[in-house]
Amino acid sequence: MTKIFASLLSLSLFLTSCTHPQPQPVSSTATPEPDPMTTPWADRSIFRDGLVPSAQSALDALNGASVYHIEFTIANNLYEITGTEEVHYTNTEDVPLNEVQFRLFPNILGGTMQVSNLTVDGNGVTPAYQLNNSLMVVPLSAPLEVGQSTIIKMDYAVTVPQTVELNYGVLAYYDDVLALAHANPMICVYDDEGWNAELPPQDGDVTYADAAFYLVRIHAPKDLTLVTSGSEISLDEAGQTQVLTVANGPARDFYLAASPYFEEVSQISNGVVIHSYAGKELQNGAHFALQVASRSIEVFNRRYAPYPYTELDIVATPNLALGIEYPGAIAITTRIYDVSGDYRGAPTSQYMESTVAHEVGHQWFYNLVGDDQLDDPWLDESLTQFATLQYYADTYGSQGEEGFRTGLESRWSRVSNADIPIGMPVASYQGGEYGAIVYGRGPLFFVALKNEMGTEAFDVFLKEYTESLSWKIATPEYLQSLAEQKCACDLDALFNEWVYP
Ligand SMILES: [Zn+2]
Structure with a gap:
């Protein structure tokens, strides 16, 4: 997320017919297309086309990742959602599990989410709710042993708030x-804390998720333009309804934005199709966002790892952050699309450029590396701000780098350059500290780290950090030990000065 005070500046076909037999007329020679929503859990082939070639090895590597099959309907009023979710969950931890925990985020984002008809392997179960109904604990009748899988199915209904006042209007x-x-x-x-769930503070991002695979089918009024994470598998119309099926993964979330007024511009860049969606009056911003995203992918591909997907969507939403990141999609606030004007005392184009570069950077530091x-x-935030600094350096040279770094320094100065650690939980920062420290001082730590390690070792470190942690979860300890390995130096003093509380 960029906050408002942010920077200024084949086996498959066989298995399908085997597991889900479809009636076939004896006289017909045509093979009916299998319904993608009945793809067997272990079959990842449907996700292949959404990934660039270098990322496709993840399909086999992540064989224990959760697989979601979700089908939902957007009502004509556009704020009520009803759906069914079926998840194939595998215990990839090192202990048997007695329960599986789900987040029901709409219940703490100003809306509601209700679950019904919950089953585990076909047997009805009664869940328990915690954290203001944002956590649903699904009991298992017998411990799920390491390596074993279970199928959890439920119906759900969501009411979407008709305001953007809570959590920047993400929902x-x-x-x-x-x-x-x-x-x-x-x-x-599930990590070293066990099932890791807490109530998120208003300031930060709300999710913490493993990489998973999502097959999603959406029924929606046909006049809507639908923008989603992932790649389209099929789009059909039936009367006044459109039915879109999407494959998304590996990914840490599934996002959708929709409006009857979106217009689309797109371009292909570095093997990635970038789409930019905004209302008619916002088209100059939509075009500019496209250019910035294209340059960002080029810089980050070269520096960290290839962008994993074949598609990236940029969508204008009335959110109260500047931008918000999702897998394969970024939402940019409509307020900064008039890029020929000024916004909050600076050219709006500067906001648009730093915001788009930042949100694209999150595709590496949030989604690829969790x-x-x-x-x-x-x-995710400090490192993405540093990636944005590298975007400016690589795009505009030392002057561009200097300009963005000055913005980071002025941001830190909002707390009088206090040496508050950058490595604390969101909830531990008071007032404006979170923005000033995590978005201002944090990226400056990476500048200090680069100076300490030397540019060459640092560049190798950041590339290897990204590649070795792709679709995994990063930790501060791993980051430090990898950096120390790459510079063959002791970084305790530097990390104690900047990072650790
Ligand atoms: Zn961010």
Whole structure:
């Protein structure tokens, strides 16, 4: 997320017919197309086309990742969602599990989410709710042993708030735009804390998720333009309804934005199709965002790892952050699309450029490399701010780098350059500290780290950090030990000065 005070500046076919036999007329020679929503759990081939070639090895590597099959309907009023979710969950931890925990985020984002008809392997179960009904604990009748899988199925209904006042409007139907974030029951991360779930503070991102695979079918009024994470598998129309099927993964979330007023511009860049969606009056911003995203992918591909997907969507929503990141999609606030004007005392184009570069950077540091966004926000936000600095350096040379770094320094100066650690949980920062430290001082730590390690070792470190942690969860300890390995130096003093509380 960029906050408002942010920077200024084949086996498959066989298995399908085997597991889900379809009636075939004896006389017919045509092979009916299998319904993608009945793809067997272990079959990842449907996700292949959404990934660039270098990322396709993840399909086999992540064989224990959760697989979501979700089908939902957007009502004509555009703020009520009803759906069914079926998840194939595998215990990839090192202990048997007695329960599986899901987040029901709409219940703490100003809306509601209700789950019904919950089953585990076909047997009805009664869940328990915690954390203001944002956590659903699904009991298992017998412990799920390491390596074993279970299938959890439920119906759910969501009411989307018609305001953007809570959590920047990540989940909202407002100004004819539906922003549907974190709106399906999401499995929590099980880590060294056990099932890791807490109430997110208002300031930061709300999710912490493992990489998973999502097959999603959406029924929606046909006049809506639908923008989603992932790649389209099929789009059909039936009467006044459109039916879109999407494959998304590996990914840490599924996002959808929709409006009857979106217009689209697109371009292909570095093997990635970039689409930019905004209302008619916002088209100059939509075009500019496209150019910035294209340059960003080029810089980050070269520096960190290839952008994993074949598609990236940029969508204008009335959110109260500047921008918000989702897998394969970024939402940019409509307020900065008039890029020929000024916004808050600076050219709006500067806001647009730094925001788009930042949100595209999150595709590496949040989605590809995951982290606990509530406990270690510096691993995604500070590092993404540093990536944005590298974008300016690589795009505009030392003058561009200097300009953006000055913005970071002035941001830190809002707390009088206090040496508050950058490595604290979101909830531990008071008032304006979170923005000043995590978005201002945090990226300056990476500048200090680069100076300490030397540019060559640092560049190797950041590339290897990204590649070695792709689709995994980063930790501060791993980051430090990898950096020390690459510079063959002791970085305790530097990390104690900047990072650790
Ligand atoms: Zn961010």
